[in-house]
Amino acid sequence: MVGLCDVHTLLRLPTGIFYAQGVKANVLFFDRKEASKTPWTERLWIYDLRTNKHFTLKANPLRPEDLREFVDCYNPENRHERKEAERFRSFSYDELMQRDKANLDIFWLKDDSIEDSENLPEPEVLALEIVENLQSALEQFLSITEELEEKEGPAVG
Numbered sequence: 001m002v003g004l005c006d007v008h009t010l011l012r013l014p015t016g017i018f019y020a021q022g023v024k025a026n027v028l029f030f031d032r033k034e035a036s037k038t039p040w041t042e043r044l045w046i047y048d049l050r051t052n053k054h055f056t057l058k059a060n061p062l063r064p065e066d067l068r069e070f071v072d073c074y075n076p077e078n079r080h081e082r083k084e085a086e087r088f089r090s091f092s093y094d095e096l097m098q099r100d101k102a103n104l105d106i107f108w109l110k111d112d113s114i115e116d117s118e119n120l121p122e123p124e125v126l127a128l129e130i131v132e133n134l135q136s137a138l139e140q141f142l143s144i145t146e147e148l149e150e151k152e153g154p155a156v157g
Contacts, residue, residue, distance in 0.1 A: 003036035051109040
């Protein structure tokens with residue numbers, strides 16, 4: 001049997017709100033159905049509460065009002081009458097199955113924390129900056145080592 005439930009909504013939660021920073025959590029909403037040879041899921045609605053949202057466990061915890069827009073978009077009275085919004089998009093079953101291994105890590109909002117790759121310097125310039133930074137760091141460590149040797153005498157080893 002292929003279909004046992006209609007997976008209709010995915011809520012992408014911000015990283016780190018349940019565990020450590022970097023841990024991604026999602027909430028799946030589905031209706032259990034009778035077994036079927038064909039999938040029950042026709043469309044998956046995804047709400048992105050992760051991109052450009054920053055919550056912490058103590059200083060800026062997730063509050064009920066942060067979920068208000070999701071609840072409005074979810075439309076609990078009639079989820080078949082939903083409308084797309086900036087953070088709420090719909091994907092057909094066929095679109096989802098065409099993704100590599102049906103991966104549901106789907107995002108469409110521009111992440112402000114990621115620099116625009118079109119404005120990055122050429123690789124040679126980046127490599128030269130890295131070399132210069134490493135050389136500068138090495139010189140600073142050598143200077144610190146020399147100062148320590150002057151104060152304490154040469155290291156024995």
